[in-house]
Amino acid sequence: MEKIKYLVILTITLLTVDGYALSREATEGKTLYPSCHVCHNPEMEKPLAPPMWGVQRRYKKNSLDKNDFVNSMAAFVKEPTLEKAIHDEALGQLGLMPALPMPDDMLKKIATYIFEENFLPPCTHWKIAVKNATSRGDVEHAAKDQRMLKRFCS
Ligand code: HEC
Structure with a gap:
């Protein structure tokens, strides 16, 4: 009985720490x-x-x-x-x-x-996007993805 109680508490704690369960x-x-x-x-x-x-x-x-x-x-x-x-x-x-x-x-x-x-957050995607936009001279997109990187990946 004690064991079960322990397992239940452990599961609840893990779910809370993990934040979500599917x-x-x-x-x-x-x-x-x-x-x-x-x-x-x-x-x-x-x-x-x-x-x-x-x-x-x-x-x-x-x-x-x-x-x-x-x-x-x-x-x-x-x-x-x-x-x-x-x-x-x-x-x-x-x-x-x-x-x-x-x-x-x-x-x-x-x-x-x-x-x-x-x-x-897709940090690798944004890094690639900044590189690609910069090489095609698309300053606006490069700046936008750079902002996403700063906001979500640093
Ligand atoms: C063959 C490539 C391909 C596959 C496989 C694919 N997608 Fe997409 N998906 C795209 C492309 C390209 C876009 C961007 C263009 C657009 O929005 O229609 C997109 C956009 C979307 C969007 C945004 C649509 C919008 O409102 O503009 C949703 C939602 C989505 N995909 C869901 C899915 C789901 C769920 C699956 C798997 C069941 C899936 N896709 C599989 C290529 C794909």
Whole structure:
């Protein structure tokens, strides 16, 4: 009995220290997330998609609650359109994302995972972006990504 009490307290402490634990839905979504990471990997020299850290931030700002976040993200991924897209910067640089017509329940699980995950700020992505923008003479973008680096990575 003492042992169980100890384990319960330990688990609660670890969850509190860690700050979050994924729901069952999100844990399942995490196993499907590699299908997004192939493009949304924030460490690529030539990015194929924006880092999920920023996508999550934008969707959180633009949605009313978790349900709205999950539904609008799932709807976008199933059938991306310019009207649904909110990541103007990525759209301008990379063009519209190709449709990934997976079953709705899978898309919702992935979106739930993206809502719950604490993604690390994409510091490598910003470093590469500063280098690339500087070499094409794009002072404005270089300065913007430099600000992100200073704010989230130092
Ligand atoms: C083939 C590459 C590729 C794959 C695979 C991919 N994406 Fe994307 N994604 C992109 C690109 C490019 C953009 C930026 C353009 C845009 O916003 O449409 C993007 C943007 C997004 C956005 C922001 C859309 C907006 O509002 O502008 C979301 C949300 C998103 N992806 C979710 C996902 C999810 C979830 C998965 C996995 C199920 C996934 N993506 C897989 C290329 C990809």
